[in-house]
Amino acid sequence: MRIPVIVLGGFLGSGKTTLLLSLLKESYARGLQPGVLMNELGKQDVDGYILEEQTGAAVEKLLDGCVCCSRKEELGANLELLIKRRPDVIYIELTGVADPVEIAQALREPCWESRLSVHSLVTMVDAENVLDYNSRLSADKQLVRTLRSQLAAANLIIVNKSDLVEQETLWKIEKLIRKRNAAADIEFTIFSRIGLNPLLDGIAPREKQPLPKRAPAEFKGSLLKKAAAEQKKAEPGPAPAQHSDSFSQVGAVTLAFPQGKALPKAVLESFFREWADRLLRAKGHVRLPGGEPVQLVQHAGSRTTWENSSYPGTPYLVFIGMNIDREQLAERWSALFR
Numbered sequence: 215m216r217i218p219v220i221v222l223g224g225f226l227g228s229g230k231t232t233l234l235l236s237l238l239k240e241s242y243a244r245g246l247q248p249g250v251l252m253n254e255l256g257k258q259d260v261d262g263y264i265l266e267e268q269t270g271a272a273v274e275k276l277l278d279g280c281v282c283c284s285r286k287e288e289l290g291a292n293l294e295l296l297i298k299r300r301p302d303v304i305y306i307e308l309t310g311v312a313d314p315v316e317i318a319q320a321l322r323e324p325c326w327e328s329r330l331s332v333h334s335l336v337t338m339v340d341a342e343n344v345l346d347y348n349s350r351l352s353a354d355k356q357l358v359r360t361l362r363s364q365l366a367a368a369n370l371i372i373v374n375k376s377d378l379v380e381q382e383t384l385w386k387i388e389k390l391i392r393k394r395n396a397a398a399d400i401e402f403t404i405f406s407r408i409g410l411n412p413l414l415d416g417i418a419p420r421e422k423q424p425l426p427k428r429a430p431a432e433f434k435g436s437l438l439k440k441a442a443a444e445q446k447k448a449e450p451g452p453a454p455a456q457h458s459d460s461f462s463q464v465g466a467v468t469l470a471f472p473q474g475k476a477l478p479k480a481v482l483e484s485f486f487r488e489w490a491d492r493l494l495r496a497k498g499h500v501r502l503p504g505g506e507p508v509q510l511v512q513h514a515g516s517r518t519t520w521e522n523s524s525y526p527g528t529p530y531l532v533f534i535g536m537n538i539d540r541e542q543l544a545e546r547w548s549a550l551f552r
């Protein structure tokens with residue numbers, strides 16, 4: 215019996231971890247044993263910590279690079295570890311700049327195809343920011359292609375953060391999606407809340423697994439072939455074996471807090487504004503002055519949110535941006551504490 219795999223993709227900050235949290239809670243409620251592979255661009259594992267803290271799930275982590283390119287070699291070892299635990303379902307959360315086609319193709323290689331089946335490729339879309347990607351990210355042609363591929367390859371596209379935009383914007387987004395993918399189901403959500411029945415259809419605890427009601431392999435196989443063909447058309451030159459990165463100018467930097475130091479929220483928010491033209495995403499656990507609780511800070515698009523956190527380690531911020539001058543960034547970061 216092959217283990218179903220649900221792949222969660224979509225650009226930085228679109229709501230993948232928020233959906234994964236719901237999927238994990240629902241999986242446990244149904245008596246399923248889930249396995250999780252979490253890939254992060256940064257060296258610090260912000261999302262894995264959130265998942266472990268909130269659900270108790272054991273999470274395999276692949277940090278500091280993208281599993282569809284620079285960390286591709288390590289995918290196999292992580293999958294082996296997960297399979298050994300005999301989970302009923304495996305969730306793979308990709309980085310925001312990963313091409314899901316690459317992962318789906320890797321999962322179809324003979325060594326995995328006998329043990330794993332791609333049950334669903336889900337792409338999350340950030341309703342507040344998606345219409346600006348083409349202009350904002352135009353300098354990174356590879357990344358723009360990857361974002362198109364994220365839409366083309368999915369069988370379910372979730373337009374999340376619908377609370378932050380007008381209905382008219384949602385229509386425009388639907389039109390944009392349909393240009394890239396005529397067949398996928400599209401859902402509009404707030405905080406990634408969807409009915410999970412269709413997504414988990416056919417997945418049951420091992421001892422009572424029914425025959426799948428859907429035939430995901432064939433349906434998704436044809437979508438994937440189409441997405442791969444489109445990718446090839448758009449990218450003449452390198453043969454598939456010489457896969458280049460799915461992004462070329464995006465980098466992640468971990469900024470540590472000097473021993474015992476804290477930062478007021480307003481200072482950090484102004485730091486984000488200062489870097490707005492290059493900053494794509496920031497997240498981390500940060501210390502505030504005055505003995506306030508440690509905060510989980512999340513910056514996506516141009517929004518910053520704060521939540522109390524029980525993170526016990528040294529505070530840090532993961533900064534993900536385009537064309538970052540690392541020295542300049544480190545210098546500006548140090549200056550905040552002087």
Ligand SMILES: Nc1nc2c(ncn2[C@@H]2O[C@H](COP(=O)(O)OP(=O)(O)OP(=O)(O)O)[C@@H](O)[C@H]2O)c(=O)[nH]1
Pocket residue numbers: 224225226227228229230231232233261309310338374375376377378403404405406495497512514519
């Ligand atoms: N207003 C609003 N905020 C949301 C919604 N969904 C998620 N968020 C917030 O957006 C931020 C990013 O959400 P995540 O689920 O971490 O996004 P992600 O795609 O996993 O992010 P990366 O893995 O870093 O690319 C968090 O602060 C969420 O609480 C939504 O529908 N509306």
